[in-house]
Amino acid sequence: MAEPAALELAGVTKRYGPVVAVDAIDLKIPAGTYCCLLGPSGCGKTTTLRMIAGHETASDGDVVLGTHNITTLEPSRRGTAMMFQSYALFPHLDVVDNVAFALHMRGVEKAARRKRAMELLELVAMTPYAERLPSQLSGGQQQRVALARALVTEPQILLLDEPLSALDPFLRVKMRAELKRLQRELGISFIHVTHGQEEAMALADLVVLMNGGRIEQQGSPRSVFNEPASEFVARFMGGHNIVTTVAGKVAVRCDRTRLARGDGPRPAFVGSIEYQGTHVHIGLRSADGTEYLALVPERDFDRDPFTAGSVVSLEWDETEAHPVA
């Protein structure tokens, strides 16, 4: 397998006429990192990935992989490989020929390229399906083949464009674990575009949260979740209440938001009570109409249950409040 290499984006910009899709982003991804580009649709995450892959040319800025500036190189000469959102398997080729396609294009002779393709199919546990056509495979199987096909060129970085979005929820969780395992085994960087914060937190070493063509916040999943830098981050990552205090807006995790009985400094009505197993989700509404959510552990709730319509007051430890601009 190829040497893992670090990727650096420096002031990378993509303009479509007057529209700026990606606005001068700087990003360093150390070698062997599982990085998730996260954000709502239209935030520029896919465009960023496509610029790294070479399927879009950056309007400005540099993409550097290892010691090479790859900004304007052909996709196949960059040391990257891309796995497409809909997998883009060639419908007229069987699984082995799909995986061997890149080797075929390089003029590797048939027996050698098929042997190599079979090795990769073994890596993704698809050996029994080698002779099938893509249309005869399930979504999860197609994804494995797409993965094997992308890895056949021994890329230094694998780029995945919403790889799990076409799968059903059960398979998504299963494939997610498999992607992570594969990344660990191969030791190369994976850059994975997703709009699901849960997916990003489960997988990433480095979460890059984008919005409006800019990087809103980057860091480990824990730091992004626990120390949201802005209201957008807190809302997008979820699990936070945004509360306006005298010192400005702060984000407080829902599970660290406590409810005190009776009137207090921050009163709210209990709206909904939903049992969710480990926690009880209590929906709250303040007098000015702002909605909050408190996650109360089942045991605490059972000890002293709340009832809909009762008045409570929101409380939290000062250390739990993170000012968001």
Place this chain on the structure above:
Amino acid sequence: MTPSTLTRHMTAWAQATPMAAVFFFFFLVPLALVVMVSFWDYNDYEMIPTFSGRGYTETFEGCLTRLPEMCTMFKTYAKTLKLAALVWALTLLIGFTVAWFLAFHVRSKTWQIALSLVCTIPFWTSNVIRMIAWIPLLGRNGLINQGLLGLGLVDRPVEWLLFSEFSVVLALVHLFTFFMVIPIFNSMIRIDRSLIEAARDAGASGWQTLWHVVVPLSKPGIVIGSIFVLTIVMGDFVTVGVMGGQQIASAGKVVQTHLDALQFPVAAANAVILLGVTLIIIATLSKLVDVRKEL
């Protein structure tokens, strides 16, 4: 069978009836009549409704005895197949290129539709007028010859430009390339664009992408277009007549000549043979791809 499924069956049959009737009366019945007449006897001025294989035996007269020399019938078919092959190759090359341009290089849907419509403009006039339009261009004193003479490139008018195989092929290609463009274009626009990117990502050059991805996925369109062009060219007699100066024989032309001489049984026999040859070509092409699956 419950009453509701019975009704549904009746409805389905009722819906299929008009098309089936048209097909029966305007295709199957005339075809059966042609086959029947092809086995009738005849003399110089009338056909005689008794069974006879003369229509066929006289068509193939001397074909076996004079081997290896080719009889008229075999020569005619060889010529027809050669014309068909030339026209097929050229319409395929041009049609594929035009379809490729429309499908992959014209980005906006509006322009794709506009340019496809531009391709149909020649169809606003009749085939015959479009053929005749070539004459002032290609003739002995036509524009091209005048130009060549004026430039001093030739000292006598070039004769093979008109009333030759060249002009026949030129006119046929001109008339029928569009029948290649549309089915191939239709196959091409269904190709997922990410497949082209995936090929590029795997290091395929433009030609490699064309050959290993676009051509295989355009195969249904290529086959359908080929069936259109080959069947039309195999049966053509008007273009061969007009552009060949009535000097070139083709399978269709033979049928026409016998019809003009009121030799209906021989004409019918020739028509049946032509139909058979064309069906063999189509059957071979259909083996290459399951056309029904692609419609």
